[in-house]
Amino acid sequence: MKNSRTKTVVLYLAGAALFLYIILPFLWLIISSISNKVELIAVPPHWWPEEPTLNNYLQLLGFKEVSISAGEVPPFGTAMRNSLLIGCSATLLCVVIGIFAAYAFARMKFRGRDKMMISVIAMRMLPEMALVLPLYMIMVKFNMTDSKIFLTIVYTSFVLPFVIWILRSYFESIPVSLEEAALIDGASRFTIIRKIILPLAMPGIVTTCIFALLTCWDEFLFALIFASTYNAKTLTIAISEFTTRHMIDYGLMMTGGMLASLPPIVFAVCLQKYIVRGLTEGSVKE
Amino acid sequence: MPRQSLLHAGRRDGRRPYFYLAPAFLLLAAVILIPLLYALYLSFFKTQGVNREFVGLANYIDILKQSYFWASTGRTLYFTIVSVAAEFVIGLGVALLLSQNFKLRGFLRVMLILPWALPTVVNGVLWSWIFNTSYGSLNGLLLEAGVIDNYVSWLGKPFLAMNCVIFADVWKNYAMIALILMAGLQTISPTYYESAMIDGANVFQRFRYITLPILRPSILVCLITRTMEAFKVFDIVYTMTKGGPANGTQVISYYTYQATFGSSKFGYGAALSYLISFVILLMALAYIRVLRGKEE
Numbered sequence: 001m002k003n004s005r006t007k008t009v010v011l012y013l014a015g016a017a018l019f020l021y022i023i024l025p026f027l028w029l030i031i032s033s034i035s036n037k038v039e040l041i042a043v044p045p046h047w048w049p050e051e052p053t054l055n056n057y058l059q060l061l062g063f064k065e066v067s068i069s070a071g072e073v074p075p076f077g078t079a080m081r082n083s084l085l086i087g088c089s090a091t092l093l094c095v096v097i098g099i100f101a102a103y104a105f106a107r108m109k110f111r112g113r114d115k116m117m118i119s120v121i122a123m124r125m126l127p128e129m130a131l132v133l134p135l136y137m138i139m140v141k142f143n144m145t146d147s148k149i150f151l152t153i154v155y156t157s158f159v160l161p162f163v164i165w166i167l168r169s170y171f172e173s174i175p176v177s178l179e180e181a182a183l184i185d186g187a188s189r190f191t192i193i194r195k196i197i198l199p200l201a202m203p204g205i206v207t208t209c210i211f212a213l214l215t216c217w218d219e220f221l222f223a224l225i226f227a228s229t230y231n232a233k234t235l236t237i238a239i240s241e242f243t244t245r246h247m248i249d250y251g252l253m254m255t256g257g258m259l260a261s262l263p264p265i266v267f268a269v270c271l272q273k274y275i276v277r278g279l280t281e282g283s284v285k286e
Numbered sequence: 287m288p289r290q291s292l293l294h295a296g297r298r299d300g301r302r303p304y305f306y307l308a309p310a311f312l313l314l315a316a317v318i319l320i321p322l323l324y325a326l327y328l329s330f331f332k333t334q335g336v337n338r339e340f341v342g343l344a345n346y347i348d349i350l351k352q353s354y355f356w357a358s359t360g361r362t363l364y365f366t367i368v369s370v371a372a373e374f375v376i377g378l379g380v381a382l383l384l385s386q387n388f389k390l391r392g393f394l395r396v397m398l399i400l401p402w403a404l405p406t407v408v409n410g411v412l413w414s415w416i417f418n419t420s421y422g423s424l425n426g427l428l429l430e431a432g433v434i435d436n437y438v439s440w441l442g443k444p445f446l447a448m449n450c451v452i453f454a455d456v457w458k459n460y461a462m463i464a465l466i467l468m469a470g471l472q473t474i475s476p477t478y479y480e481s482a483m484i485d486g487a488n489v490f491q492r493f494r495y496i497t498l499p500i501l502r503p504s505i506l507v508c509l510i511t512r513t514m515e516a517f518k519v520f521d522i523v524y525t526m527t528k529g530g531p532a533n534g535t536q537v538i539s540y541y542t543y544q545a546t547f548g549s550s551k552f553g554y555g556a557a558l559s560y561l562i563s564f565v566i567l568l569m570a571l572a573y574i575r576v577l578r579g580k581e582e
Contacts, residue, residue: 012373014383015390025457029412045426088369101310110303116311118574125570127518129539130559133546134321134328157317160310179422189302203366218405220521225547236407240525250415257408268403280463280469280504 019231029261032254033057040251056255066155073249076256079238080232083260086148086234087216094163094212095205097156102167103193107179117168124161128221136225154222159212166211169281170204171197207278210271214264235260288489322563331555333550345557355558357533358541365514365537367453372456373512377463378505382497384464385471395468402461410525415453417441417526444534451526451535455519463508470504471497503576510573514566538562 032040033056035049041164058064060076104110105117135154174197182192198205220236227233239260242253268275332341351357384395401409416424417440425437441447478496487495498505518537523529529536529544536544542562546555 006387010385011383011388012390014379015388018383018394019390019397021457022400025412025416026400028416029408032415041421043421043426044430045421045423097309097313100306104303104306104554108299108306110299112554113303116307119313121574122567122570123314125514125573126318126322127539127559127562127566128564129520129542130325131318131321132479132543133555133559134325135317135554137552138321138324138329154317155314157313160314160569164310189299191491214403218407220407220524221543224524226517229390236405236521239407239411242411250418250421253411254415257405257411261408264403264405265400268399272396275399275402276465276469279466 029254029257032251032259035251037249037251054250056251057259058257060252073252074111074233074238074241075230076235076238076259079233079235080259082148082230082232083235085214085216086155086232087213088150089152090159090216091209091212093152093156094159095167096207097207098160098163098167099198101164102171103189103197105164105168106171117235120161120164124165128158130243134281135222139226145231146228147226148232151223151226151232151234154226155216155219157217158219158222158273162215163208164213166208166278166281167201167204170201170208173198173204203274203277204281206271207274207281210274211278214267217260217264325556325559328553329560331553333552338553341553344560345554348554349557349561354533354536354541355538358536361448361534361536362517362519362538365448365455365519366513368449368461369452369455369516369519370509370512372452373460373463374505374509376460377466377508380460380464381467381471384468398461398464400461401458402465404458406458406521407525409454409458410522412466413450413457414526417450417528437539442531444532447527447531447534451522454526455516456524459512459515463512466504466508467501470501474500480552506576507573510569510576513571514573517566518562 027062029046033048034052034054035046036051036053036055039046039049039051055064059073104228105113139150171251178196179192182196187195218236219234220240223232223234223237224240227237230238235256239253239256242249242256265281329345330340330342331338332344362487380398384391404412416422417432419425419437419439422440424440425434428434429437438446440450474497479492482492482496518539519537520543523535523537523540524543529540538558539562542555542558545551545558567581
């Protein structure tokens with residue numbers, strides 16, 4: 001009895017420690033984003049702003065003129081739009097192309113199958129840094145600098161190996177008996193994919209889309225090198241650029257960080273089950 | 287796999303699999319394979335603006351002679367080993383904690399997804415603000431608590447800065463390990479533990495002889511993926527310290543980035559990125575081995 005009581009105390013203490021470990025930095029992110037410029041740099045810090053304000057949010061979302069003292073602030077709305085546009089297009093492309101490739105890997109027998117699958121896995125592991133330079137030179141040669149389309153193509157190719165891999169594992173978990181029956185009835189492969197695989201694998205496809213979207217949303221290095229103006233610059237670049245101006249406006253920076261984190265966090269919390277399944281499918285099983 | 291025999295025996299697919307794979311592989315060839323070969327070609331040249339001179343392996347030899355290269359390799363190894371070890375220990379601890387039965391469990395499991403979902407760049411700027419010397423909350427907190435007498439310049443000293451970057455990296459990335467290991471723990475049937483307890487096994491023995499062996503594949507996969515990610519680390523270094531101070535956080539990716547785009551030494555940069563890819567490829571092979579081993 002005494003033993004189980006100690007255990008409960010330890011569990012709750014550890015739980016509380018974990019809670020603080022996770023929440024404190026997040027709290028500081030939120031508090032900094034609603035502090036005004038004076039309170040932000042108060043010494044000692046104001047743990048809770050005396051006059052909380054949504055000014056930073058209104059400024060970044062374009063409802064309010066950016067104050068002159070902030071210097072040259074990256075056009076946040078444009079960056080957000082770019083991120084959404086590039087992320088969604090790349091995700092859509094990836095999933096459409098990936099479904100066919102993953103189906104072939106999961107259900108068809110052909111020469112070179114294993115070697116091709118291994119090459120897909122190897123491409124998934126490749127460091128971005130290895131591709132940035134040659135892609136940069138190709139981009140310059142073909143006059144594709146600062147283009148959303150170029151970034152979309154690069155993102156699509158970079159996420160595609162992962163998409164193929166994870167979709168394949170979802171497809172393989174669908175029993176083959178249904179397909180066999182359909183094949184005997186003379187259904188084509190394409191019909192089978194459309195009528196059997198897609199509906200049954202929908203949760204897997206949704207999970208895959210979330211992962212692809214989050215990966216694109218987080219991407220930094222490619223956007224840093226391939227985008228030179230806000231024609232193509234994404235959200236992650238905008239956030240990092242609050243530092244490169246003459247003055248670092250941490251308030252705006254934290255607000256930008258909040259705005260960039262909200263969509264993935266809402267996604268993740270609402271679809272946690274899918275995400276945990278996707279993490280294990282994508283990494284643990286082959 | 288006899289289970290799929292009927293589907294395969296039909297032989298009615300002919301070239302169809304290749305048509306299904308064509309869009310994916312054409313794209314991968316154009317954006318990954320061909321550029322990769324192009325980089326290999328470039329790595330044999332010395333570039334000066336538009337001029338190019340074939341130098342054979344000189345770039346590679348040059349790299350291996352550079353003390354900067356070895357220093358940044360050392361920093362990368364330090365970053366990788368310390369961050370992955372810390373992430374693993376915290377991740378495993380959290381996974382074990384959250385598979386115990388207590389009231390806060392469900393709530394904490396939802397919380398755990400927060401650091402995972404936070405974009406890396408946001409993580410970087412958030413911690414650079416927390417570590418800020420004059421206005422950072424860490425200095426404020428530690429001073430009020432009486433732990434320090436003067437503000438510490440967390441990101442101002444090379445070795446300290448490196449450890450701060452590691453701290454920030456760990457704060458986000460242990461979550462993935464915890465989530466994966468937690469899922470692994472759920473597959474362990476409680477009857478194992480019950481019968482072990484009847485046999486008088488204590489908590490450490492149960493962990494050693496039941497939990498660890500069953501978690502082993504998940505643990506290996508976590509460790510290898512995290513090691514590869516840590517070895518490539520770039521975003522958080524860029525957002526927190528830009529390789530500084532005094533190159534204290536100049537990891538290999540950042541060194542490559544600076545050599546390539548800072549000094550426009552394209553051939554040298556290409557050779558460097560090849561060396562990194564080679565190391566990553568070795569890790570990838572280990573990864574594929576582990577996955578294969580599990581299938582058998």
